[in-house]
Amino acid sequence: SQQGEEDPQALSIQEGENATMNCSYKTSINNLQWYRQNSGRGLVHLILIRSNEREKHSGRLRVTLDTSKKSSSLLITASRAADTASYFCATDITGGGNKLTFGTGTQLKVEL
Amino acid sequence: EAGVAQSPRYKIIEKRQSVAFWCNPISGHATLYWYQQILGQGPKLLIQFQNNGVVDDSQLPKDRFSAERLKGVDSTLKIQPAKLEDSAVYLCASSLTALRAFFGQGTRLTVV
Numbered sequence: 001s002q003q004g005e006e007d008p009q010a011l012s013i014q015e016g017e018n019a020t021m022n023c024s025y026k027t028s029i030n031n032l033q034w035y036r037q038n039s040g041r042g043l044v045h046l047i048l049i050r051s052n053e054r055e056k057h058s059g060r061l062r063v064t065l066d067t068s069k070k071s072s073s074l075l076i077t078a079s080r081a082a083d084t085a086s087y088f089c090a091t092d093i094t095g096g097g098n099k100l101t102f103g104t105g106t107q108l109k110v111e112l
Numbered sequence: 113e114a115g116v117a118q119s120p121r122y123k124i125i126e127k128r129q130s131v132a133f134w135c136n137p138i139s140g141h142a143t144l145y146w147y148q149q150i151l152g153q154g155p156k157l158l159i160q161f162q163n164n165g166v167v168d169d170s171q172l173p174k175d176r177f178s179a180e181r182l183k184g185v186d187s188t189l190k191i192q193p194a195k196l197e198d199s200a201v202y203l204c205a206s207s208l209t210a211l212r213a214f215f216g217q218g219t220r221l222t223v224v
Binding site: 004030031033035040041042043044045048088090092097098099100101102103104105 | 116143145147153154155156157160162167168203205207209210211212213214215216217218220
């Protein structure tokens, strides 16, 4: 079963705009990670936020985590056409033995 | 550093036939995952190995799917016999810790 659900399922924006996608999960976690997947390719790790952290930055990426609401958001600032991809959150569940459970994904399209 | 290698990249088989996928993880990574990703969905964990032991195979359809990891390095995933609903991308990933997983390019299986 899917631990996380992403919202929206699809997002289309213009280059230079910001993109925000959200992830909700069901059970207690050790950390939450975001991955990107270009069409027909494998997933690439973007950023990790631990359960005791509230916000993390990496380049144009900003991740927030609200454990009380069991939700996270990924913000991509000043988007580029190359950011077009699917984005997935993955949770490392407490007591889950390092199992990574992925959400349903957000398809982002950045248009020129 | 060499990435996770998977083969073949593509496979087309008829239903009821057998198929096998191979994965070579990053050297030194103790944890190996096999995920199934159906078009438009997030990756679903099939099986997780820690060295050559199985940590989680709760979502592996054991009547037709099997996996092994010989000597705690390479792994093979087999489907016998295949069904139409097995059409998906099969992703292998490896990790040193629970903080980041490295994915291969995947094997796209089409069952006709």
